[in-house]
Amino acid sequence: xxxxxxxxxxxxxxxxxxxxxxxxxxxxxxxxxxxxxxxxxxxxxxxxxxxxxxxxxxxxxxxxxxxxxxxxxxxxxxxxxxxxxxxxxxxxxxxxxxxxxxxxxxxxxxxxxxxxxxxxxxx
Amino acid sequence: xxxxxxxxxxxxxxxxxxxxxxxxxxxxxxxxxxxxxxxxxxxxxxxxxxxxxxxxxxxxxxxxxxxxxxxxxxxxxxxxxxxxxxxxxxxxxxxxxxxxxxxxxxxxxxxxxxxxxxxxxxxxxxxxxxxxxxxxxxxxxxxxxxxxxxxxxxxxxxxxxxxxxxxxxxxxxxxxxxxxxxxxxxxxxxxxxxxxxxxxxxxxxxxxxxxxxxxxxxxxxxxxxxxxxxxxxxxxxxxxxxxxxxxxxxxxxxxxxxxxxxxxxxxxxxxxxxxxxxxxxxxxxxxxxxxxxxxxxxxxxxxxxxxxxxxxxxxxxxxxxxxxxxxxxxxxxxxxxxxxxxxxxxxxxxxxxxxxxxxxxxxxxxxxxxxxxxxxxxxxxxxxxxxxxxxxxxxxxxxxxxxxxxxxxxxxx
Numbered sequence: 001x002x003x004x005x006x007x008x009x010x011x012x013x014x015x016x017x018x019x020x021x022x023x024x025x026x027x028x029x030x031x032x033x034x035x036x037x038x039x040x041x042x043x044x045x046x047x048x049x050x051x052x053x054x055x056x057x058x059x060x061x062x063x064x065x066x067x068x069x070x071x072x073x074x075x076x077x078x079x080x081x082x083x084x085x086x087x088x089x090x091x092x093x094x095x096x097x098x099x100x101x102x103x104x105x106x107x108x109x110x111x112x113x114x115x116x117x118x119x120x121x122x123x
Numbered sequence: 124x125x126x127x128x129x130x131x132x133x134x135x136x137x138x139x140x141x142x143x144x145x146x147x148x149x150x151x152x153x154x155x156x157x158x159x160x161x162x163x164x165x166x167x168x169x170x171x172x173x174x175x176x177x178x179x180x181x182x183x184x185x186x187x188x189x190x191x192x193x194x195x196x197x198x199x200x201x202x203x204x205x206x207x208x209x210x211x212x213x214x215x216x217x218x219x220x221x222x223x224x225x226x227x228x229x230x231x232x233x234x235x236x237x238x239x240x241x242x243x244x245x246x247x248x249x250x251x252x253x254x255x256x257x258x259x260x261x262x263x264x265x266x267x268x269x270x271x272x273x274x275x276x277x278x279x280x281x282x283x284x285x286x287x288x289x290x291x292x293x294x295x296x297x298x299x300x301x302x303x304x305x306x307x308x309x310x311x312x313x314x315x316x317x318x319x320x321x322x323x324x325x326x327x328x329x330x331x332x333x334x335x336x337x338x339x340x341x342x343x344x345x346x347x348x349x350x351x352x353x354x355x356x357x358x359x360x361x362x363x364x365x366x367x368x369x370x371x372x373x374x375x376x377x378x379x380x381x382x383x384x385x386x387x388x389x390x391x392x393x394x395x396x397x398x399x400x401x402x403x404x405x406x407x408x409x410x411x412x413x414x415x416x417x418x419x420x421x422x423x424x425x426x427x428x429x430x431x432x433x434x435x436x437x438x439x440x441x442x443x444x445x446x447x448x449x450x451x452x453x454x455x456x457x458x459x460x461x462x463x464x465x466x467x468x469x470x471x472x473x474x475x476x477x478x479x480x481x482x483x484x485x486x487x488x489x490x491x492x493x494x495x496x497x498x499x500x501x502x503x504x505x506x507x508x509x510x511x512x513x514x515x516x517x518x519x520x521x522x523x524x525x526x527x528x529x530x531x532x533x534x535x536x
Contacts, residue, residue: 009321013176014425016317016511052322055171055184056298057270064160067273069170069186078326085298099190117170118186 135164137417138238144437253340277372289376
């Protein structure tokens, strides 16, 4: 594959570097605009498979609030978001839940766990 | 009458950080007052990640960031009153508060930290004509409904304004199965951070329309649609560009205003630009011994910036409580020069390094130099955008001889 240009906005941190990458479909040939090395890794991954942390809520019983916030404990392929959301929909946790308790282990074989992001005491 | 060294009003990131720091700095009796039933403020409903990257080198969600601070607070002897609403504040630092547990309270504090945060601007702030059906919400209210109360407020959603909360909610509502038809922004540039445009809109193919606004609301009981119009360079709707968009929900993400009813009661001078108290670099307001930090002062882009102001406010509020800050202190004004819409703080009091937070008036998409004169400090940046605060630090030593107002400008290089 011939060299192609691609423009990215790095979302690793709030700086939001605008990066221009020249690539051959899988490998980066050159890049400019990034202020740190994290953007390099971001752009490399973005070319192959865009990965993001998913944050959402699941239902919970026996607590002050009916839902509890959760996230994946590492980035997962962005394209799997709808499927992960579907998998989380029927879940109903029981309070108490501690922050970082695992809600779903190895969600959709991504290697990422879905974990609670707050403590929810029993009420 | 209860007596404390430092009283902190509000337990969001600013208040938590200030209370922790006041205790660390040696204040014995620190009291934290929170009107809700839990500590953490708005962080509790900000379930997305990206918090604490600078402060903790961690990519926390809002609740995790709050819980980290709450755990730190629990290790201190800081006393917390929950469900406690402060109803009055006087310039001689007497707080009146109400709580089901403690009844009517009068609290005298040697120093006070204001950390009440901000409020959302509403439909009436932006003056949208039309009927008044159900289905029109501010973005933060919807964030609370979805993330804490577990309600989805609608299925077909239009978002007016491209502030960060609106962008975050565009993604959130899409994930929960709603259709977000588009985000419409009256200005010619987005209001929120660029990373949020990318990861909240672009990632989900949600269109962003700049220079567009809602010019009419349709529907009687429930919202049935909105009329969208293009606007010209003076932000006036252009005739003939009207388009009716069917929707059941309109989210407004049209800005935040510091919440300063208590500040006004205490006679604190407010800045017309930030709508928050005029403060010095140690976060002291125009009333000696009353400090302010976080979004009650000016609306910050990042929680890390909020925490930075909370740390300063807590440390110096403790010093004030000991009496180690002299009563007779000098200060000079800090004034907005070329292409500066607002800046924080607005005064320099010769106690600490000056950390300036600056918002540009107009976007400059080329290298700029930020000038702070006197002392004549120059800092380069690759661009200046109104939606991304600039932060510049000028060391205390450089400012010792300054006697005239400090002017801050953003110029093209």
